Every structure is written in structure tokens, then in C-alpha cells.
Amino acid sequence: MxxxxxxxxxxxxxxxxxxxxxxxxxxxxxxxxxxxxxxxxxxxxxxxxxxxxxxxxxxxxxxxxxxxxxxxxxxxxxxxxxxxxxxxxxxxxxxxxxxxxxxxxxxxxxxxxxxxxxxxxxxxxxxxxxxxxxxxxxxxxxxxxxxxxxxxxxxxxxxIKRYSFVLYTVVGLTLLVSILIAMVIASRFKRAIFGLEPEEIARLFQERDATLQSVREGIIAVNRDGVITTFNRTALETLGIDPDTPLSGRPILDVLPESDLLSVLESGTPDFDREVWLRNRQMIVNRLPVRQGAEITGVVASFRLKDEVDQVSRQLTRIQQYADTLRSQTHEYSNKLHTIAGLIQIEAYDDALNLIGSEVSDHQALIHLLLEAVPDPVIAGCLMGKYNRAREMGLGLQIDAESRMVDIPADMPRDQLVSVLGNLIDNALEATRHQTGEGGRVQLSMTDLGHELIFEVEDQGPGIPEDSQQKIFEKGVTTKQGAEEHGYGLHLVRQFLNRWGGSIMVENLPGVGSRFTLYLPKTSQGSDRH
The missing domain is CATH 3.30.450.20 (PAS domain)
Known part of the structure; x- marks a missing residue:
């Protein structure tokens, strides 16, 4: 330069x-x-x-x-x-x-x-x-x-020579000043581009473009005037915009009238994990202002469909449930095998046979009930896992013999239903153990009669204060002491109910315990009824 x-x-x-x-x-x-x-x-x-x-x-x-x-x-x-x-x-x-x-x-x-x-x-x-x-x-x-x-x-x-001397002296000084100005401009320009050479800038631009396109979250950036400067293909797909639509140079409010990017541009305050609606789609959005020194020069937003985030949470929940089930079954059967081996060693054969028969009888009764009342293998597997988990905790999970859950809508996502039901049962088990210790009982009843699926989960816990019965469904809110990682299960329950149009009712039982009653319409309503 x-x-x-x-x-x-x-x-x-x-x-x-x-x-x-x-x-x-x-x-x-x-x-x-x-x-x-x-x-x-x-x-x-x-x-x-x-x-x-x-x-x-x-x-x-x-x-x-x-x-x-x-x-x-x-x-x-x-x-x-x-x-x-x-x-x-x-x-x-x-x-x-x-x-x-x-x-x-x-x-x-x-x-x-x-x-x-x-x-x-x-x-x-x-x-x-x-x-x-x-x-x-x-x-x-x-x-x-x-x-x-x-x-x-x-x-x-x-x-002419006299004037030429003055003229060419001025020309020489002008040339010298021009070179000095060129050096100053080049120095300032190089500082502005962080000392990079043009070839390096071109390579970084290509890397940036490749990085943007490889990210699975939608990304949109605007300048200080609210005009879109950068976006990736995932942003178009997530927002449901034609991939061939040019966005660069267009005001963000023309593309997303409901966007709050301009408010972040004015305030300069980052915004993380915010749930918003964009083009009739619920998103999880992060917004970060871009600063050059003390001046805000733009905002970058990354976003993902909330369903994807919930799906990840549900998958993690199911993995945790499967792990808990395997761990509880391993622990429980290890203890019982040791007991049976000890009875055989002391030649107490009748006691060993009775113990084996009792174990087989309990599981056979549960399996028979689930086969008759809950033919869906995903839900049946979840209930079997929770049954074993309860036994490991020294508790009992009693499923009402009159329960029936056969007419489940084909379009109802089974993984989400299992996540909701598993969260309710886990909370009931934790509350019961905290209140009664070993020997407590959690009762579950199910029915698919009428136009709704109804699940009732009763625990023997301390109950829930009336002023907290709605707050417990908010994200991060929990009644468990010293459990910072909790407060998300019931929030996921509420999110599923919002999408499906279901509702949930919380009430305290006489004496001790509480009851959660879940209502799910057999046809998705897409509205919040709770």
C-alpha cells in the first residue's frame, strides 16, 4: 500500500x-x-x-x-x-x-x-x-x-529558472508529504485490520464463511443501522425462508418484524437462551452486541428451534432413565442373587425357592398388567424401569390394576410422553423418600376413556404449598433443597402440555402427599389450557 x-x-x-x-x-x-x-x-x-x-x-x-x-x-x-x-x-x-x-x-x-x-x-x-x-x-x-x-x-x-526552482521545490515537498501521508494511512489501515495482509484477510473470510455454513444453528448479524450483513444457510432453513432469498443489505425488520435485535443494539446488553417466536416458530435465541472499542457496531444472533432443544433434553432424560433402570436392576438382582446363593449354601432350599417364586410372581404380575393395560412398548418399558427404580430406593410403585392406556393417538410423540410421565414419577419418588424414607408408596393410575388420556400420580411427600403449585412449572424453580441442577423436569412437562394443548392439576391429599393429574387430549389442540 x-x-x-x-x-x-x-x-x-x-x-x-x-x-x-x-x-x-x-x-x-x-x-x-x-x-x-x-x-x-x-x-x-x-x-x-x-x-x-x-x-x-x-x-x-x-x-x-x-x-x-x-x-x-x-x-x-x-x-x-x-x-x-x-x-x-x-x-x-x-x-x-x-x-x-x-x-x-x-x-x-x-x-x-x-x-x-x-x-x-x-x-x-x-x-x-x-x-x-x-x-x-x-x-x-x-x-x-x-x-x-x-x-x-x-x-x-x-x-523561468527562478520560478521553476520555487515550483519544483514545492513539487518535491508535496511528493515527500504524499509519501508520508501514504505511510500514515497504511499504518492506520493496518492497525484497523489487526495487522493482517490482504491474503490473510481473504483466507479468514473464506474460513469465516465455511464456519458459518457448518454451524447447525441459524446465525444472522446486523450492522449499527439494523441492516443484515451476515447470515448462514441454516438461518434460512430454520426460519422457513427460501434458500435462494438474498438477505444481505435488507433491514432486519423487513425480514423479521418481530425481532428484538434493535433493542440489543440500543442497550448493548447480551441476551442468552431467550425463548421467542419468529415467523410462527418458537426459537431459543442468543444475541450478542459487537463492539469496536466503546462503540456498538452491530449485533449477532444465533438461534435454534426450541423443539430441537427440547428433543435433546428429552433424549438426555431417557438416557438417564435407562441408566437408572439398568443400575437399579443390577444392584437389586445382585443382592437377591447373593441372598439366594446364601440360602442354598445353608441348605435352606425352601426359602430360596420361595424367594425366587416371590420375585418371579411380582414381575410376572407387573408384566401381565403392562401387557394388558399398556401395549405400547415404549411406555411399558418406562414404567418397568420406574418400578425397578422404586424398589432400589426402598419404595414401591403401585400401578392401579384398573388402569388402561391403549387408545394413544398415533401422532402423539412417544418420547415426549415418556419424558413427561417419567418426570412426574421421579418427582413423586423423591418426595416420598424424603418424607417417609423406605417403605413409602407412589401410586399411578391411567385411563384412556373419553376424549382424553388421564394420568394420576400420587406421592406420600410433604405436599406443595398452594402459592407454589404453579411456580414449580417455571424453569429453574424447585422445592428440593440444595439441588441447583433441578427445576427443569416440570418445566419440560409444561412445555409439552403447551404444544399438545393439555393441562395438569396439582392438589394436596388429606394428611400427607400430593396428586398430579395430567390431562392430554387425544387430538392436539395447540393451546395452553392450564
Missing amino acids: ILTLGFVSAVQTILIGVFAGYYLSDSLFDEIGQRALMVSKTVAAAPSVIEGVRQRDIEGLNRLASRLTRTNEALFIVIGDHQGMRLAHPSADRIGHSMADDDGDQGRRALVEGKAYVARAAGSLGESMRGKAPVIEPETGEIIGIVSVGYGVDQVDAT
């Missing part, structure tokens, strides 16, 4: 200097020529000159010419008669000779045509700029002579 700007400045300055020098030279020669012409006309019109030419007063004309030469700082003033013969000349030996020796036939223009003119010629006194004017008899208008006034070219060259 320094070389480029310096070269451009040098070329411009040199061209300007050459043009200025040429223009100065041409102007000075023109100015000297016009001065010579003006003096020649003035001398030719002087009465003393007219009279001297008329009388051929050579001596008087020479004195007059000599005085006028000094007065006008001219190189010479020559006066001739109507035939072009010199009557006055700085060199006495030239008097009486034709003026054609100096400038050929050009003098005829003044003597024949009566026209004054300027010429550049080399004469007996050297090269000069000459102004020639005819001497005219005032009374008759007859041309009786000619006056030639000359200024030496050396005088003009000396003047």
Missing part, C-alpha cells in the same frame, strides 16, 4: 510539476511578447518618434531609442523607415542596413499591412521576443516607418 500510494502520488506530482513548468514557460514567453508589443506600439505612436522618422533624424532617434530601452528594460529598440532601413539601433554599424537581416520578410507585415505583431527570432543581438509596430503618419495614415522592441530570451529563461 505504501509503494502503491507513493507511486501514484509521485506520478501525479511529477505530471502536475511538468504541466505547471510548461504552462509557466509558455505564459512567461507570452507575457514578454505582449509586453514587447505594447512597448513597440507606444514608441511607434510617440510624436517625437513620428517626427524623427519623418525628418530621418538618426542622431535624435538613437538617443531616444537608447533612453527608452533603459526605461523599459528592453534588450533593444530598433527604429526603421518605410523601407525597413534602420534609423536607430544599439550598434552603430547596423544603422542604414535593412531590418530583414534579423527576421526576414516578417517585417513586411508591419510596413505593408500596417499590423503590429509578436515574433521570436534570432537577430544581431541574439534570440529575443520581439514586438513590431508600424509608425503611421497621423494626418495621412501613411506608414512611414517601423519600431521593433525586443526582450532577450535569456531574460525569460532566467525568470
Whole structure:
């Protein structure tokens, strides 16, 4: 950049200097020529000159010419008669000779045509700029002579050199200043781009574009005017916009009228994990202002469909449930196998058989109930896992023998239903163990009669204060002490109910415990009924 700007400045300055020098030279020669012409006309019109030419007063004309030469700082003033013969000349030996020796036939223009003119010629006194004017008899208008006034070219060259020195000094200083300015601009520009070279900037731009397109979250960035500057393909897909739609250069409010990016632009406050609706889709949005020093120059927003976040949460919940189930079954059966082995070793065969029969009987009864009442394998598997989890905790999970859950809508997402039901049962088990210790019971009843699926979960916990019965569904709110990681299960329950149009009722039981009753319409309503 320094070389480029310096070269451009040098070329411009040199061209300007050459043009200025040429223009100065041409102007000075023109100015000297016009001065010579003006003096020649003035001398030719002087009465003393007219009279001297008329009388051929050579001596008087020479004195007059000599005085006028000094007065006008001219190189010479020559006066001739109507035939072009010199009557006055700085060199006495030239008097009486034709003026054609100096400038050929050009003098005829003044003597024949009566026209004054300027010429550049080399004469007996050297090269000069000459102004020639005819001497005219005032009374008759007859041309009786000619006056030639000359200024030496050396005088003009000396003047040009004097002005040229100043001109080219200024040109040189201008060139130096231009180079210094180029260096300052390049230095400031390089600091502004963090010391990167153009090739590095191009590579970083390509990397940035590849990074944007590889991110699975939608990304949109706006400048300080709220105009979109950056976006990725995922943003278009997430928002349901045609992938070929150009967004760059468009105001964000034209594309997303409900966007709050401009408020972040004004406040400069980051916004994380906020749930918003964009183009009739619920999103989880993060917004971060872009700062350059103390100035906010834009905002970057990343967003993802909330369903995807919930799906991840549900999958993590299911994985946790499966892990808990396997762990509880491993622990429980390990203990019972050890017990059976001990009974066999002490030859208590009847007790060993009774224990095996009791275990088989309990599981067979549960399996038979689930096969009859809950043919859906995903829900049945969840209830079997919770049954084993309860036994590991020293509790009991009792499923009402009259329960029935057969008519489950085909479009109801099973993973979400299992997540909701699992969260309710887990909360009931935790509350019961906290209140009663081992030996407590959690009861579950289900029915699909009518137009709704109804689940009731009763625990033997401490109950829930009435003023907290709705707050517990808010994100991060929990009644468990010292459990910062809790407060999300019931929030997921509420989110599922909002989407499906279901409702949940919380009530405290007489004495101790609470009951959660979940209502899910067999047809999605898409409204909040709780």
C-alpha cells in the first residue's frame, strides 16, 4: 500500500510539476511578447518618434531609442523607415542596413499591412521576443516607418529558472508529504485490520464463511443501522425462508418484524437462551452486541428451534432413565442373587425357592398388567424401569390394576410422553423418600376413556404449598433443597402440555402427599389450557 500510494502520488506530482513548468514557460514567453508589443506600439505612436522618422533624424532617434530601452528594460529598440532601413539601433554599424537581416520578410507585415505583431527570432543581438509596430503618419495614415522592441530570451529563461526552482521545490515537498501521508494511512489501515495482509484477510473470510455454513444453528448479524450483513444457510432453513432469498443489505425488520435485535443494539446488553417466536416458530435465541472499542457496531444472533432443544433434553432424560433402570436392576438382582446363593449354601432350599417364586410372581404380575393395560412398548418399558427404580430406593410403585392406556393417538410423540410421565414419577419418588424414607408408596393410575388420556400420580411427600403449585412449572424453580441442577423436569412437562394443548392439576391429599393429574387430549389442540 505504501509503494502503491507513493507511486501514484509521485506520478501525479511529477505530471502536475511538468504541466505547471510548461504552462509557466509558455505564459512567461507570452507575457514578454505582449509586453514587447505594447512597448513597440507606444514608441511607434510617440510624436517625437513620428517626427524623427519623418525628418530621418538618426542622431535624435538613437538617443531616444537608447533612453527608452533603459526605461523599459528592453534588450533593444530598433527604429526603421518605410523601407525597413534602420534609423536607430544599439550598434552603430547596423544603422542604414535593412531590418530583414534579423527576421526576414516578417517585417513586411508591419510596413505593408500596417499590423503590429509578436515574433521570436534570432537577430544581431541574439534570440529575443520581439514586438513590431508600424509608425503611421497621423494626418495621412501613411506608414512611414517601423519600431521593433525586443526582450532577450535569456531574460525569460532566467525568470523561468527562478520560478521553476520555487515550483519544483514545492513539487518535491508535496511528493515527500504524499509519501508520508501514504505511510500514515497504511499504518492506520493496518492497525484497523489487526495487522493482517490482504491474503490473510481473504483466507479468514473464506474460513469465516465455511464456519458459518457448518454451524447447525441459524446465525444472522446486523450492522449499527439494523441492516443484515451476515447470515448462514441454516438461518434460512430454520426460519422457513427460501434458500435462494438474498438477505444481505435488507433491514432486519423487513425480514423479521418481530425481532428484538434493535433493542440489543440500543442497550448493548447480551441476551442468552431467550425463548421467542419468529415467523410462527418458537426459537431459543442468543444475541450478542459487537463492539469496536466503546462503540456498538452491530449485533449477532444465533438461534435454534426450541423443539430441537427440547428433543435433546428429552433424549438426555431417557438416557438417564435407562441408566437408572439398568443400575437399579443390577444392584437389586445382585443382592437377591447373593441372598439366594446364601440360602442354598445353608441348605435352606425352601426359602430360596420361595424367594425366587416371590420375585418371579411380582414381575410376572407387573408384566401381565403392562401387557394388558399398556401395549405400547415404549411406555411399558418406562414404567418397568420406574418400578425397578422404586424398589432400589426402598419404595414401591403401585400401578392401579384398573388402569388402561391403549387408545394413544398415533401422532402423539412417544418420547415426549415418556419424558413427561417419567418426570412426574421421579418427582413423586423423591418426595416420598424424603418424607417417609423406605417403605413409602407412589401410586399411578391411567385411563384412556373419553376424549382424553388421564394420568394420576400420587406421592406420600410433604405436599406443595398452594402459592407454589404453579411456580414449580417455571424453569429453574424447585422445592428440593440444595439441588441447583433441578427445576427443569416440570418445566419440560409444561412445555409439552403447551404444544399438545393439555393441562395438569396439582392438589394436596388429606394428611400427607400430593396428586398430579395430567390431562392430554387425544387430538392436539395447540393451546395452553392450564
